[in-house]
Amino acid sequence: MSENAPGTTVPEGIRCSDAEREQVRAALYAAAGEGRLTMDEVEERLGRLETIRYRHELASVTADLPASEGAAPEGWRQILAAARAALAADVAVLRGRAAEPASGRRRLLIIVTVLIGLLIAAAIVVGAVHGFGADGFDGHEMGAIEHGHSG
Secondary structure, eight states: OEESSTTOEESSOOBOOHHHHHHHHHHHHHHHHTTSSOHHHHHHHHHHHHHOOBHHHHHHHHTTSOOOOSSOOOTHHHHHHHHHHHHHHHHHHHTTOOSSOOOHHHHHHHHHHHHHHHHHHHHHHHHHHHOSSTTGGGGSHHHHHHTTOOO
């Protein structure tokens, strides 16, 4: 029995909240981003995490990982850590191995987002290699200046 409030006891401990589970989820994604866990290990632990009901059981999911250093990452590190965690979650959804079953709509949104990103990257590369006008760079003011022509 564990204490819940002064003078009361709870038979199996204190139940964990969704926010506490989310903190453990974030720690698992961060560990994957650092190369401490493979995606298969993360997915297995996320499955275990969904079955946990009490606070004292949460530590078992991250027991072999180093404790967080207390302070959250600052600046770009924080942004990269969040992006890494989101990417890991999206990859798990696309592979069909997410802890929570993803809707077909979320999977489609992820695929469309990736395709749009690839099309934009391809357009930038094509524009850089072939120029941005019908005549390449020769048809632009920069090309005219190089060839001794004025406006």
